[in-house]
Each structure stands twice: as C-alpha cells, then as structure tokens.
Amino acid sequence: MSNPIYLALDLPRLDAATALAQKVKGHVGGLKLGLEFFCAHGHHGVHEIAKIGLPIFLDLKLHDIPNTVAAAMQAIHVLEPAIVTVHAAGGRAMLEDAKAAAGEHTKVVAVTVLTSLDDADLARQGIAGTAHDQALRLAELAQEAGLDGIVCSGHEVGAVHRQWKNGYFVVPGLRPADGASAADQKRIVTPRAARDAGASVLVIGRPISRAADPVAAARAIEATL
Template sequence: MSNPVFLALDLPRLDAAKELVNKVKAHIGGVKLGMEFFYAHGHHGVHEIAHCGLPIFLDLKLHDIPNTVAGAMQAIHVLEPAIVTVHAGGGRAMMEDAKAAAAEGTKVVGVTMLTSLDERDMTQTGIGGSSHDQVMRLAELADSAGLDGIVCSGHEVGAVHKQWKKGFFVVPGLRPAGSATGDQKRVVTPRQARDDGASVLVIGRPISKAADPVQAARDIEATL
C-alpha cells in the first residue's frame, strides 16, 4: 500500500470519529477500529467510517474456542474488513479456523504480545523467556496455521521479517521522535518500523490527540 499508516480510531462519539477521519484521510492509508469503537458503535459504526473511503482494519483480537472464533469471523463478512486480528495465543486450531472462515481478501493477523507488556508482565502471567522469544514462537505458530501475518512491536518486526519473508506485519505502539510514550512500553518510530519490515503502521494518539491532527498526520507521512 502506498501509505502504510492506519489511524487507530477509538473515539467514543461516532460523529467526532467521522470528522477526524475526513480531516486526515489524505495523509493516512486506512483506519483501525478496535474493541472500544466496535462495542460502542457495532456494524453501523463500521459502515459509517467505511463511507470515508479508506480500508478498515478491525482490531477485535478474537480469542475463544475455534468454532466460536470462526462464527465471529463469518459474522463480520458483511463489513468487508481489510484486516482482522485474532490472538495467536489462542492456538493453531483456532487460527486455522479463523483464516478458513474469513472473507476472501481479508488478511487475518495474529496478535503476539501487546505493546503495553514487558518481560516483567510476562513473568507475572507465567510466561517464561524474553518478549522477543515469545513473539518469535507465536510468529512461527501463526505462519504454520496459515495466517497472513502477525501483530508485533517495532522491537521484534525486523527479526520476524527475516524469519517470515512473505509475512504481513502490523506494528502498533508507534511514537514519532520526541512524543510521549503513554502506556506503551516497547515503542519505536514509524520510520524505524517501516525500515525493519512493517507492512502497516498503527498510530493513534500522536494524531488523534494532537492540537492539529492534520499537521501531525502530515508530519508522520513525511518521515516515510
């Protein structure tokens, strides 16, 4: 895609969300709609944002037994998402069924490790090893399950790209140089992530919370 930036749009008001997308759409490549947006506005909200004319990334992080995830994937066919996420930690069978149930043309990517987590968090949840090792394990599993790619931080995307040459890699938690990191712990700049092999750059607050969102989006686009 010519512009890999997907705006993470989690505004609680649909009218404000549409207004923001229409303001910045010349400087982004798509819109990511997460659980907060989807639970608040449902199918109607997704259709309203789709009218803005950009690809839709449904970041629903599906994670359940294989049959349930397959049913959920079939239920969103009508929304025609370009990308949908499932949790890679759901296992191979779940990922296989998710991909099999996805609409033609929809990329299914596995969330490996949230960018709000670090190795201390991993230890507290009983996961051994480093965050890098965990991402690499789940990337290999997602590839073997037939997914299109994974979601990982910019810290791991370079290594995953070397391992999975044809993978589709979504990198969230990005911050332009000098920006506050907020609740993100494993961040890089959009340029660095792109250089390391990211296919999609998910950027939210640096644009949506900026005093001038259009200028913020334009400035990020200029670095790519």
C-alpha cells in the same frame, strides 16, 4: 500500499471519529477500529466509517474456542474488513479456523505480545523468556497455521521479517521522534524505524488523534516514511 499508516479511531463518539477520519484521510492509508469503537457503535459504526473510502482494519483481537472465533469471523463478512486481528495465544486450531472463516479479501493477523507488556509482565504470567522470544514463537505458530501475518512491536518486526519473508506485519505502539508521550505503551519505536525493519502497516493513534492539529501531525509522520 502507498501509505502504510492506519489511524486508530478509538473514539467513543461516532461523529468525532468520522470528522477526524475525514480531516486526515489524505495523509493515512487506512483506518483502524478497535474494541472501544466496535463495542460502542457495532456494524453501523463500521459502515459509516467505511463511507470515507479507506480500508478498514477491525482490531477485535478475537480469542476463544475455534468454533466461536470462526462464527465471529463469519459474522463480520458483511463489513468487508481489509484486516482482522485474532490472538495467537488461542492456539493453532483457532488460528486455522479463523483464517478458513475469513472473507476472501480479508487478511487475518495474529496478535503476539501486546506493546503494553514487557518481560516482567510476561514473567508474572508464567511465560518463559523475553517478549522478543514470545513474539517469535507466536509468529512461527501463526505462519504454520496459514495466517497472513502478525501484530508485533517494532522491536520484534525485523527478526520476524527475517524468518517470514512474505508475512504481513502490523506494528502498533509507535511514537514520533519528537518526544511524544509513550502513555501506556512500553515497547515503542518510531514509525520510520518500524517501516525500515519490515512493517507492512503502521498503527498510529494518539500522536495524531490527540494532536492540537491532527492534519499537521499526520502529514509530519507521513513525511518521515
């Protein structure tokens, strides 16, 4: 992949999302469509964004019983996504069924620990150890289940890459080194640090989408890689 940046197009209006994607398409390698976008615009919205000509990452974070997740995966075949997310916490059977039901050219990656969570949040959920520990445990589970890779923060991607050499690693929660606001993210790194640690895909949203000049922001981030 020549450009690992996937722009998160989590905007409530389809016309605004399309316009933004058109503006920055020369400086990103793909487009991420999450729950906000998919719930608002469904299959139609995905088809419209796909017309821009960049790979589509459907960040749906599927998490249910194995049969339901497999059926959901089959339902999005027609959208031909390059990447789809499921939650690693759904268990090995769910992960295996998700991968088996995915399209031939779709990478299935498992979300480990959300970048909005830290060690204290995990402790409140009754999960022992640190976010780093949990991400590595779930990465091992995803690898055993035959998935293509995982989603993790830049803090864990280096360690996961060392134990899963050929894995496909999606890293969100990225902020440029120019002091951009962390907002609701707790475990953040710069795009360059994540890339150097082994990230395959860099998911970047607000630092581009909410910038005064999204094209300049995307170009500046691209230049650091």
